[in-house]
Amino acid sequence: MATGFFKVPTPVNEPVKSYAPGSPEREELQRTYKELKSKEIDVPMYIGGDKVYTDNKKPMLQPHDHQHILGHFSEGDASHVEQAINAALAAREDWANMAWEQRASIFLKAADLLAGPWRARLNAATMLGQSKNAYQAEIDAACEFIDFLRFNVQFMTEIYSMQPESSPGVWNRLEHRPLEGFVFALTPFNFTAIAGNLPTSVAMMGNVVVWKPAYTQIYAAHMIMELLHEAGLPGGVINLVYVDGPIAGDVIFNHADFAGIHFTGSTGVFQNIWKTIGTNIHKYKTYPRIVGETGGKDFILAHPSANAKALATAISRGSFEYQGQKCSAASRVYVPSNLWDEVKGYVIEDVKSFKMGPPEDFSNFINAVIDEKSFDKIARYIDNIASSNNEAEIIVGGGYDKSKGYFVEPTVIQTHNPLYVTMCEEIFGPVISIYVYDENNFEETLELVNSTSPYALTGAIFSQDRYAIEHATKKLSDAAGNFYINDKPTGAVVGQQPFGGARASGTNDKAGSMLNLLRWVSARSIKETFVPATDYRYPFLGENK
Missing domain, CATH: 3.40.309.10 (Aldehyde Dehydrogenase; Chain A, domain 2)
Structure with a gap:
């Protein structure tokens, strides 16, 4: 088959739109906001290639108007977590074997869709469901998420290009394999970009994912999945479930194929997860990757x-x-x-x-x-x-x-x-x-x-x-x-200020950099000798004459 050493488009941070009075982006966002607010939607879980509805409907409310219902989501149970794991594992071989540039294309397309026709929709959803003003939504749901998608593709290629030296007669190679099993992405309410990045950064490296968002962010999370499907993400690669945390954890952290967690949330929850993983360490096929960003003071x-x-x-x-x-x-x-x-x-x-x-x-x-x-x-x-x-x-x-x-x-x-x-x-x-x-x-x-x-x-x-x-x-x-x-301690930009902290604030694996993506691959060294030895004897074994 035809192939090549492909160079991906050079990522540039997405410009932040002003939303000044009279600007076209302001008019589009206001129109989209009113349109979304005016109708209730029925939000399914996404398992495999299917939209899964249940009879247990939970309302999605506006924080700034908690009597106004944006719609309902279908809450799942332990059986849906099992289904999501099975769907992920079923998709793993094909996804892991897909050429890296094909995976890259999916996420680059998602970035362009978000920069264009999806921008106002995801921004408006973030404003409605998470009570962000237009500027905060723009720098989060649009710009930062676009940056994550584009820069992570660049970081992926840099990782794949990291190769060892070879010596005469030997070719040394390094494969960056997806993890063996599935990864659990547990995302917070406060950033749509984080909710999008935690599962997509993992999937980009060839992994399959079970994703559970915070209930108060489901309105926008659902739209992220719709965006990814429009970009061509195959069913089963990222599975989105709405299940109570302890119920999901009981299934996931007892599963032999659990390979890692990508987490943003509270310190207490993360510490309990770490403890549970440690207790169950003998159950897993491999030592899980534990990546988390937690609290701050x-x-x-x-x-x-x-x-x-x-x-x-x-x-x-x-x-x-x-x-x-x-x-x-x-x-x-x-x-x-x-x-x-x-x-x-x-x-x-x-x-x-x-x-x-x-x-x-x-x-x-x-x-x-x-x-x-x-x-x-x-x-x-x-x-x-x-x-x-x-x-x-x-x-x-x-x-x-x-x-x-x-x-x-x-x-x-x-x-x-x-x-x-x-x-x-x-x-x-x-x-x-x-x-x-x-x-x-x-x-x-x-x-x-x-x-x-x-x-x-x-x-x-x-x-x-x-x-x-x-x-x-x-x-x-x-x-x-x-x-x-001489600046405020907020506003880290992807590719400029990789984000994360240590002590009780997390594992400091730096979202928005190559360091984070390295956590989602398992390297394999390959040594090929062109003319192998045919005699076990080394020169030092020779007798003195």
């Missing part, structure tokens, strides 16, 4: 030389974009006493200028948190300020209302105790805690930043003093997997 540290306005903007954006529901969102800030009055004024001014409401009104910077459970948890943290024995106070915000949607005002807490609960625990909402330190105690504050939290996902240093920047960068080398200098 992300910091901003300001040096006395920092620019006050830039620092305040980083707090306002880094803490409150998408209601703080980002693993990377700024959650604790350390401000020197010489800057506090100025920074405080800017932050209060910013927060008071925020508009809050549903994402269909493009002037709303703040939308709803994801569901009632999250709303209640955030409200409890805010309410506890009253009983904090003067250790903390709310300097702006603090209101909340769930009568129509799950709305929490952006809330800024100032604490006099650097170990106050909101400085230490992950809240995952629009709440930022600020500790004002003596401007002469920068060194002690560095140690506070490094030791306060078990997490190590993102962090930032603001300073105009290059010695201080260098010192903080070294001192905090283990405190954040993504470290920012």
Whole structure:
């Protein structure tokens, strides 16, 4: 058959559209949003090449209007997980044997479809189901997911091109095989791009997948599967099931063909999964790959030389974009006493200028948190300020209302105790805690930043003093997997800032880089000798003459 060493299109980060008034993308998105909102849909599971419906229908709600039903999804049970595993294993041989450039073409086509006719649809679905404003949806559901698809194809080719040296008479080769079995993708609510990337990055390397999304992200997840099918993804390669987590886990983590998990979610869930896998390790054909990105208690540290306005903007954006529901969102800030009055004024001014409401009104910077459970948890943290024995106070915000949607005002807490609960625990909402330190105690504050939290996902240093920047960068080398200098700790871009953290924040396998894709292959070394030896005797065995 004809073949060649194919060069894939060079990936370039997808440009972010502005959605400014009067722009064509704004008009298309508003029209698509209204169209999707106006009708209820019946969402199936996707197992093999089939759409699977059940009688157990669960509603899909808008967080900003929880009385409005977008549709219903068919909840499955253990039998559907078994079916999904069987469908994946049945598809494995053909998919693994498909030429890599054919697999690449499917995902490159999906990227182009998303950049074009699917863009408004997936953005609108993310706005409706996850309460993201137009800009947050654009950088997530469109741009980042497109980037994952395109750059991962490039990373795949780079992995396949990694070959060993050969010696005279010998040809050494390295095969990058798919894992033996199936991979479980467990995805979160907060990023449509993550929900799309976790199963597709695994499948791109020739693996088959059982995918379980968060229930609060199913509306967009369903559209991702429709997009992939339009791009030509064969049935059974990625199987999408809606099953309660413990039920799915009981089937998957007891299956002999379980080969790995690609996870984004809470630290507690991930640690329990790891423990379960360890307990069941004797049941598996191979040691499973465990890849996870979990929580964060992300910091901003300001040096006395920092620019006050830039620092305040980083707090306002880094803490409150998408209601703080980002693993990377700024959650604790350390401000020197010489800057506090100025920074405080800017932050209060910013927060008071925020508009809050549903994402269909493009002037709303703040939308709803994801569901009632999250709303209640955030409200409890805010309410506890009253009983904090003067250790903390709310300097702006603090209101909340769930009568129509799950709305929490952006809330800024100032604490006099650097170990106050909101400085230490992950809240995952629009709440930022600020500790004002003596401007002469920068060194002690560095140690506070490094030791306060078990997490190590993102962090930032603001300073105009290059010695201080260098010192903080070294001192905090283990405190954040993504470290920012004079910028907010959010907004990692595929191919530019590979994303992931260590400590309690995960395995740091860096989504958006070759490092992540390497976890989904198992290398085989092949040595071919052209003229093999025909005598066992080595020269050293010869007798002296």
